[in-house]
Amino acid sequence: MSSKFIADEISEDDSTAGFEEKSIDNPNGHYCLESPQIPAVICEVGPSDRIIKLNEINGIPYYKHQRYGLWPFQTDESKATWLQCGDEYWFRPDDAVAAVKAKVGKECGSVPIKVIEPPH
Numbered sequence: 001m002s003s004k005f006i007a008d009e010i011s012e013d014d015s016t017a018g019f020e021e022k023s024i025d026n027p028n029g030h031y032c033l034e035s036p037q038i039p040a041v042i043c044e045v046g047p048s049d050r051i052i053k054l055n056e057i058n059g060i061p062y063y064k065h066q067r068y069g070l071w072p073f074q075t076d077e078s079k080a081t082w083l084q085c086g087d088e089y090w091f092r093p094d095d096a097v098a099a100v101k102a103k104v105g106k107e108c109g110s111v112p113i114k115v116i117e118p119p120h
Helices: 012-017 093-101
Strands: 020-025 037-046 049-055 061-070 081-084
Touching: 012 037, 012 093, 020 081, 037 093, 049 093, 061 093
Parallel strands: none
Antiparallel strands: 020 037, 037 049, 049 061, 061 081
16 A cells, blocks of 8 residues: 555545544555655544545545454454455545444454554
């Protein structure tokens, strides 16, 4: 996942839906020329659930649900990270918020995520 894949421009519709500009861990931060943190557009919808704004390859933004935790085969809680929660995506921020709020605390996707409270 390239950091260009992660949207960093917030729109009026994003703000109205509850999104904010935040710094997040860079998925490519382990490379020597990459910053460990990058700007992103995020909406927190639960203690371990958020929506992240992403860009398609053609630049069209869309929104994905993420949950903080571990895959079932992982046991080391220090390896917890933000994981894609299911295959759904949305093109409107308010649709994403409504759908994800209904999923907080429920399973998402075919592979269960062991939920862990993210560090603040």
